[in-house]
Amino acid sequence: MVNRDDLEAPQEIQWCPGCGNFGILRALKDTIMEIGEPRHNYFIVSGIGQSGKVPHFINLNGFHTLHGRPIPIATAAAVANPGLKVIVHAGDGDTFGEGLGHMLHGARRNVNIACFIHNNGIYGLTKGQYSPTTPHGQITKTSPKPVGVPMQAVNPIGQAIIGGATFVARGFSGDMEQLTGLMVKAIKHKGFAFVEIMQPCVVFNKVWTWDFFKERTYSLDDENHDSSDKVAALEKSFEWGEKIPTGLFYKESRVTLEHELYTPREGSLVTHETDRSDLQQLIDELSL
Numbered sequence: 001m002v003n004r005d006d007l008e009a010p011q012e013i014q015w016c017p018g019c020g021n022f023g024i025l026r027a028l029k030d031t032i033m034e035i036g037e038p039r040h041n042y043f044i045v046s047g048i049g050q051s052g053k054v055p056h057f058i059n060l061n062g063f064h065t066l067h068g069r070p071i072p073i074a075t076a077a078a079v080a081n082p083g084l085k086v087i088v089h090a091g092d093g094d095t096f097g098e099g100l101g102h103m104l105h106g107a108r109r110n111v112n113i114a115c116f117i118h119n120n121g122i123y124g125l126t127k128g129q130y131s132p133t134t135p136h137g138q139i140t141k142t143s144p145k146p147v148g149v150p151m152q153a154v155n156p157i158g159q160a161i162i163g164g165a166t167f168v169a170r171g172f173s174g175d176m177e178q179l180t181g182l183m184v185k186a187i188k189h190k191g192f193a194f195v196e197i198m199q200p201c202v203v204f205n206k207v208w209t210w211d212f213f214k215e216r217t218y219s220l221d222d223e224n225h226d227s228s229d230k231v232a233a234l235e236k237s238f239e240w241g242e243k244i245p246t247g248l249f250y251k252e253s254r255v256t257l258e259h260e261l262y263t264p265r266e267g268s269l270v271t272h273e274t275d276r277s278d279l280q281q282l283i284d285e286l287s288l
């Protein structure tokens with residue numbers, strides 16, 4: 001049993017008033033309380049960005065690593081200790097810019113981690129440069145005038161499906177109930193779970209406002225979408241404009257990386273006994 005006070009961290013929250021990150025943090029806390037497992041079972045990994053501050057603002061084990069690199073760190077933790085619930089919080093720049101290769105390899109490995117991607121369509125921390133998910137033609141601080149962003153955006157849901165993620169969903173930081181439900185399912189899922197979370201950056205992205213998402217988002221549940229149909233899920237990933245689908249796009253069951261590595265061998269790294277004399281021998285050899 002975990003309550004809200006247990007999750008309060010001493011650090012002062014340093015996001016702008018109105019930022020979508022508040023909703024994501026709130027949903028994460030609700031998720032941890034709903035799952036109800038002890039706090040030491042969780043490990044939160046983040047990269048650099050506004051999203052990267054999450055481990056500082058929740059009282060759980062955390063690791064704030066380099067920009068683009070949370071998924072490799074999370075992979076190592078999940079493989080070394082399959083008993084942990086490993087969660088990644090990363091931005092759209094973090095995940096689809098420098099981190100895109102890591103995201104795709106994490107997905108094809110089906111490592112047992114839940115990735116919560118804060119997609120505000122902009123680089124927030126570094127003050128408003130266009131990101132890999134900023135739509136073509138949008139005017140930003142760094143897009144050439146008057147054309148705006150001169151290239152097409154990454155399709156996060158499509159990338160996750162093609163990459164091999166076994167749980168692929170989209171939430172919105174303004175719909176707590178749906179987002180919390182998706183986070184609970186993603187953490188409980190055995191394998192690479194990817195949740196794209198649409199998040200307004202009220203300072204640097206004047207297009208993706210709260211109203212923009214409220215007017216456009218609808219739940220795939222309302223359409224009886226078949227989340228076991230990969231091709232239908234991929235087709236849905238291209239729907240973006242007047243209507244933006246949210247909810248579970250795709251789910252399948254596939255053996256995880258940890259299971260591939262440890263079967264039929266016994267135990268994971270965390271359960272291995274370390275023989276200090278072997279270690280000393282190695283140190284002696286290397287220090288010759």
Ligand SMILES: Cc1ncc(C[n+]2csc(CCOP(=O)(O)OP(=O)(O)O)c2C)c(N)n1
Nearest residue numbers: 048049050051067091092093094123124125
């Ligand atoms: C290796 C490396 N490359 C680039 C940067 C500079 N940098 C810091 S945050 C950031 C982008 C942040 O945008 P995003 O990941 O979308 O997160 P947000 O702040 O919007 O949540 C960049 C490019 C860095 N710190 N380290």
Ligand code: SF4
Nearest residue numbers: 015016019124201202
């Ligand atoms: S700059 Fe944008 S993403 Fe960063 S805290 Fe402010 S509103 Fe949030």
